[in-house]
Amino acid sequence: xxxxxxxxxxxxxxxxxxxxxxxxxxxxxxxxxxxxxxxxxxxxxxxxxxxxxxxxxxxxxxxxxxxxxxxxxxxxxxxxxxxxxxxxxxxxxxxxxxxxxxxxxxxxxxxxxxxxxxxxxxxxx
Numbered sequence: 772x773x774x775x776x777x778x779x780x781x782x783x784x785x786x787x788x789x790x791x792x793x794x795x796x797x798x799x800x801x802x803x804x805x806x807x808x809x810x811x812x813x814x815x816x817x818x819x820x821x822x823x824x825x826x827x828x829x830x831x832x833x834x835x836x837x838x839x840x841x842x843x844x845x846x847x848x849x850x851x852x853x854x855x856x857x858x859x860x861x862x863x864x865x866x867x868x869x870x871x872x873x874x875x876x877x878x879x880x881x882x883x884x885x886x887x888x889x890x891x892x893x894x895x896x
Contacts, residue, residue, distance in 0.1 A: 772797045773869050773885040780865060780890030783857055784832075791852040791868030793887060800824040802872050805850045807841060808880055809863035809892075819865070819877035820852060826857065835861075857894045864889040 793805070794825040806821040820831045820841035829841050840853045850867060868883035875882050 773800070773803070775867050775869060775885055775887035776779040776827075777865065777867050777887040777890040778797055781891045782893045782895060785857060785859055785894055785896050787857055788853070788855045789857060789892060790854065791867075791890060791892070793852075794832055795848045795850070795869065800848065800869070804872050805843065806868050806870075806877060806883065807852045807865060808868055809861075809865045810889075811852050811863040816866070816880045818880065821877045823872065824849065832878070841886075854892070857892075859894045859896045862892060862894050864891050866890075867877075 774797045775792045775793060777791060783789050803824045804821055807819040808816050809819050810816040818832050819835055820839055822829045822841045822843055824842055838856045843850045866889045867887045869885040870883045
């Protein structure tokens with residue numbers, strides 16, 4: 772089992788930055804892919820970014836490319852999402868997720884076995 776706990780959400784004005792954290796525990800993550808998803812009211816859960824825990828390779832959704840950066844701290848077992856130039860359309864509940872490495876599409880939320888409880892991000896215009 773992997774336990775995930777997000778933090779760092781809040782209210783931020785458009786154009787501002789915010790950093791989310793996802794603390795992991797319960798199992799070594801060396802064979803895992805970790806990702807951020809988000810879900811706005813009335814919309815499907817949307818892939819944001821992913822990182823291979825050991826190799827460090829990353830993949831970003833087009834909607835956040837150039838604005839958001841995913842990273843991880845191996846020693847702290849924590850993943851981060853640095854969000855810059857935030858827009859009102861970035862408003863959503865942000866979730867971190869984990870799955871054992873597989874070649875299936877990492878943008879598919881139903882391929883992830885472990886989820887955090889979510890943290891609300893609200894961007895005011």
